[in-house]
Amino acid sequence: MTDLYKLVDKLEEEKELSLEEWTRLIEGQSSEISEYVFSKARKAREPFYGHEVYVRGLIEISNICRNDCIYCGIRCSNVKVNRYRLTKEEILSCCRSGWEMGFRTFVMQGGEDPYYTDEVLCDIIAAIREEFPECAITLSVGERSKESYRKLKEAGAERYLLRHETANEEHYRMLHPENLSLAVRKECLFNLRELGYQVGAGFMVGAPYQTARHLAEDMIFLKELNPAMVGIGPFIPHHDTPFADMKAGTLEQTIYLLGLIRLMLPKVLLPATTALGTSDPLGREKGMEAGANVVMPNLSPTEVRKDYLLYDNKICVNEEAAENLRSLKARMEAIGYMVVCDRGDSKNMEN
Numbered sequence: 001m002t003d004l005y006k007l008v009d010k011l012e013e014e015k016e017l018s019l020e021e022w023t024r025l026i027e028g029q030s031s032e033i034s035e036y037v038f039s040k041a042r043k044a045r046e047p048f049y050g051h052e053v054y055v056r057g058l059i060e061i062s063n064i065c066r067n068d069c070i071y072c073g074i075r076c077s078n079v080k081v082n083r084y085r086l087t088k089e090e091i092l093s094c095c096r097s098g099w100e101m102g103f104r105t106f107v108m109q110g111g112e113d114p115y116y117t118d119e120v121l122c123d124i125i126a127a128i129r130e131e132f133p134e135c136a137i138t139l140s141v142g143e144r145s146k147e148s149y150r151k152l153k154e155a156g157a158e159r160y161l162l163r164h165e166t167a168n169e170e171h172y173r174m175l176h177p178e179n180l181s182l183a184v185r186k187e188c189l190f191n192l193r194e195l196g197y198q199v200g201a202g203f204m205v206g207a208p209y210q211t212a213r214h215l216a217e218d219m220i221f222l223k224e225l226n227p228a229m230v231g232i233g234p235f236i237p238h239h240d241t242p243f244a245d246m247k248a249g250t251l252e253q254t255i256y257l258l259g260l261i262r263l264m265l266p267k268v269l270l271p272a273t274t275a276l277g278t279s280d281p282l283g284r285e286k287g288m289e290a291g292a293n294v295v296m297p298n299l300s301p302t303e304v305r306k307d308y309l310l311y312d313n314k315i316c317v318n319e320e321a322a323e324n325l326r327s328l329k330a331r332m333e334a335i336g337y338m339v340v341c342d343r344g345d346s347k348n349m350e351n
């Protein structure tokens, strides 16, 4: 037990651990050690982000996907999904209402929808850039060539979220169809970083077949990549996927890992994700208290939200964006945090 506390002290001081040490620390999770991690994580966040919470307006642009990731509700072989994609006008209209509410950063997320060629996507990005020059534009539309990432950046995109999902080769195979590979996923991340994007990597906590050692490998990979943002959330089964009967990841392990990531990368942007809010009614608040500093309310039109279901019981599906933001602000204030209307750039940009 004391050994675990020493490992946390070492992580705080040296900002890294060996694979063996990480594995022990992750396996040794308990409520006592978690509290110890959280108090240090809050202290580590303080000089860079204080008690400020950045908000990103999430626009789910399409649920059409050519991929068949086994865990994901919008995988191409799920024939029960009512497929949609937003038009350029619809996306701009989401940005306009987001701007009115105070959002200064928009995240366009979607399946790998072949409709979004470089030309189409660049045109949308350029239109947002022109109308909202002060806003940061973030993309999360999966794997593309380096040339494509370059064009999107030239059109005005500055940030890219692409979770690595798992840094272990064998585990990657268990979660994905054969045509996808960890090597390509990692290459995309390094390409994005090289092109100067603020990059977000991450993984699902409690994904099927995941072990403490896999998570330890995720930590080592994150240290190596040194991204601007790390998105982690619990795995939550979707009833129409082959993982329907798998166990969900826990809130406790997710927030423990959030705290450990904050200690390893003090300046990183760390969202308390929608999946965390889904796994526990106070999930996002607990995420903040464990070291997170970002929330991503949904700006997608309410009509399509029910169709962007990556997992079951997703929260805020019926809530209007403005109401969603109001309630988030109140929730954050209630625990001593303040939502700020700001581009919210990462302070972890040494690459």
Ligand code: SAM
Pocket: 071, 072, 073, 109, 110, 111, 112, 140, 141, 142, 143, 161, 162, 163, 165, 203, 204, 233, 234, 235, 236, 237, 238, 275, 310, 311
């Ligand atoms: N297609 C893009 C990509 O692959 O990065 C972006 C959309 S993808 C649906 C966004 C993220 O949702 C994935 O990176 C994955 O970690 C998460 N996700 C998918 N299914 C999930 C599930 N059942 N539970 C929790 N998170 C899930």
